[in-house]
Amino acid sequence: xxxxxxxxxxxxxxxxxxxxxxxxxxxxxxxxxxxxxxxxxxxxxxxxxxxxxxxxxxxxxxxxxxxxxxxxxxxxxxxxxxxxxxxxxxxxxxxxxxxxxxxxxxxxxxxxxxxxxxxxxxxxxxxxxxxxxxxxxxxxxxxxxxxxxxxxxxxxxxxxxxxxxxxxxxxx
Numbered sequence: 001x002x003x004x005x006x007x008x009x010x011x012x013x014x015x016x017x018x019x020x021x022x023x024x025x026x027x028x029x030x031x032x033x034x035x036x037x038x039x040x041x042x043x044x045x046x047x048x049x050x051x052x053x054x055x056x057x058x059x060x061x062x063x064x065x066x067x068x069x070x071x072x073x074x075x076x077x078x079x080x081x082x083x084x085x086x087x088x089x090x091x092x093x094x095x096x097x098x099x100x101x102x103x104x105x106x107x108x109x110x111x112x113x114x115x116x117x118x119x120x121x122x123x124x125x126x127x128x129x130x131x132x133x134x135x136x137x138x139x140x141x142x143x144x145x146x147x148x149x150x151x152x153x154x155x156x157x158x159x160x161x162x163x164x165x166x167x168x169x170x171x172x
Contacts, residue, residue, distance in 0.1 A: 033161040034126035036062055040075060041124050041157075042109065045089040047079045074164040082157065082168060085112060085122050098143045108140040114152060119144060121154035121172075126161055129169060137171045 093111040110122040154172040
């Protein structure tokens with residue numbers, strides 16, 4: 001079997017233009033924005049965290065200064081729209097590894113402790129809804145149940161990086 005490397009910073013000519021009409025630079029920028037938003041969401045436990053988290057990522061060069069307010073407004077709207085995902089640090093497990101019986105390791109974006117020791121599984125995604133996303137979240141739910149945790153619900157938050165909007169898909 002041949003092995004080869006692809007330099008992600010130098011796209012192949014055939015990938016410069018996608019069928020949707022976006023050039024590869026736009027696609028990379030959109031993917032980068034999605035990764036930044038995902039990272040920000042993993043650091044926010046409540047609305048009180050938003051400004052400090054965005055300021056940190058701005059001062060470290062991840063967010064352009066002229067976009068800082070856009071990120072603060074967007075993240076505030078996500079917290080306002082889905083408050084059950086951001087109840088405060090003592091109720092959230094972010095990016096914690098779960099080992100399956102087969103030895104595979106999985107990492108849900110967020111597990112939120114609710115009342116009566118019941119849990120919610122949250123995964124953040126960018127792009128279009130895909131059935132594989134639901135399968136992934138169902139797997140997280142099953143693994144946590146097998147570990148003795150009571151999972152009351154599981155959700156996917158889809159982030160539209162172009163419109164700075166978010167929507168919820170219930171999985172369980």
